[in-house]
Amino acid sequence: MDDIFDVAIVGAGPAGLFAGFYAGLRGMKFTIIDSLEAIGGQVAAMYPEKDIFDVAGFPRISGKELVKNLGDQVNRFHPSMALGEKVTNLIKRADATFELQTDKNHQIFSRTVLLTLGMGSFTPKKHPNMDLVPYENKGVQYGILSLEPFKGKRALIVGGGDSAVDWALMLEPICSKVTLIHRRDEFRAHEDSVKKLRSSRCEIKLWYELATVRGEGKVEQAVVFENHTKAEETLNVDFVVLNFGFQASLTFLKDWGLTLEKNKIPVNPKMETNMPGIYAAGDIVTHPGKLDLIATGFSEGATAINFAKAYINPNERAAPGHSSNLKW
Numbered sequence: 001m002d003d004i005f006d007v008a009i010v011g012a013g014p015a016g017l018f019a020g021f022y023a024g025l026r027g028m029k030f031t032i033i034d035s036l037e038a039i040g041g042q043v044a045a046m047y048p049e050k051d052i053f054d055v056a057g058f059p060r061i062s063g064k065e066l067v068k069n070l071g072d073q074v075n076r077f078h079p080s081m082a083l084g085e086k087v088t089n090l091i092k093r094a095d096a097t098f099e100l101q102t103d104k105n106h107q108i109f110s111r112t113v114l115l116t117l118g119m120g121s122f123t124p125k126k127h128p129n130m131d132l133v134p135y136e137n138k139g140v141q142y143g144i145l146s147l148e149p150f151k152g153k154r155a156l157i158v159g160g161g162d163s164a165v166d167w168a169l170m171l172e173p174i175c176s177k178v179t180l181i182h183r184r185d186e187f188r189a190h191e192d193s194v195k196k197l198r199s200s201r202c203e204i205k206l207w208y209e210l211a212t213v214r215g216e217g218k219v220e221q222a223v224v225f226e227n228h229t230k231a232e233e234t235l236n237v238d239f240v241v242l243n244f245g246f247q248a249s250l251t252f253l254k255d256w257g258l259t260l261e262k263n264k265i266p267v268n269p270k271m272e273t274n275m276p277g278i279y280a281a282g283d284i285v286t287h288p289g290k291l292d293l294i295a296t297g298f299s300e301g302a303t304a305i306n307f308a309k310a311y312i313n314p315n316e317r318a319a320p321g322h323s324s325n326l327k328w
Ligand SMILES: Cc1cc2nc3c(=O)[nH]c(=O)nc-3n(C[C@H](O)[C@H](O)[C@H](O)COP(=O)(O)OP(=O)(O)OC[C@H]3O[C@@H](n4cnc5c(N)ncnc54)[C@H](O)[C@@H]3O)c2cc1C
Pocket: 010, 011, 012, 013, 014, 015, 016, 033, 034, 035, 036, 040, 041, 042, 043, 046, 047, 051, 052, 053, 054, 085, 086, 087, 088, 116, 117, 118, 119, 120, 121, 162, 163, 166, 281, 282, 283, 284, 292, 293, 294, 295, 297
């Protein structure tokens, strides 16, 4: 049982990485497993170039800087990391420890498990018009990994949530023109971002939707329509960035014995799931007042780890003490 971990953290997004740091702080033997080849979860995979303004202590930080800092913070404890490995099964054993199985035929044993799976996968919801498919990565984008190609170009952003508004604001200073279309007249984004958008150079077209795109081998035009009148307009654009959210298939969690509520794992204030010894944190969880933010994932991860510590040894206090009192 020498190679048994105190906690196996599944998911190396912000919640999992910060939880790993806390596990190190509490002297727990931990491992972090992620199906992606690199750490950082959504931040690294979807918006490394975007600036983030709502991480405590950082008035402004890019996605990639935040991920680097989280990596540096957890790496001081030299954790075992299994990247590029998807956890495919989780079994509670007769001795109440857990066995995690990965798609690389790897077995990991642990006294507790922390699930920080985010949305489980990164499949963006696609536009229903199949005519857009040949233009994917030729102007039609479901995320932005580099801002470079957008310099001096015309971009159409589709959507009214945080991602759409954030991308419009990021692209506005570098594109020659940014147009944002949204099928309603109310945004689902941070009020402050919407305020910035309204006073930016971006053209906003409310009640508009995307019909199709046109072009020779790459996007040259987007056809949009006003959804009351159905009147069409053709816009000359180089990029169309669609932000319809992501599809998540997390039903496999039920096979592991976990309760799901609308594709999320319900947790109590200790971040315990319905299965004793299995905790969850970050975007994957639901509880009253839950918000899907990096800041909330940090707090939930720290809470989960501290209660996992007390679960393993009930003589331990959940409260960690202050990190400044530790010898570094
Ligand atoms: C475009 C965009 C902009 C955003 N901007 C902000 C912002 O400005 N501020 C903010 O607070 N939030 C923002 N968010 C939200 C923020 O990114 C998420 O709240 C945050 O990433 C959630 O962190 P997490 O660790 O819970 O999950 P994730 O970041 O989703 O990480 C989960 C990890 O789990 C892994 N995983 C899943 N299933 C398995 C499995 N079976 N086996 C192994 N690994 C697995 C995934 O590969 C992934 O790496 C934004 C999101 C998007 C899409």
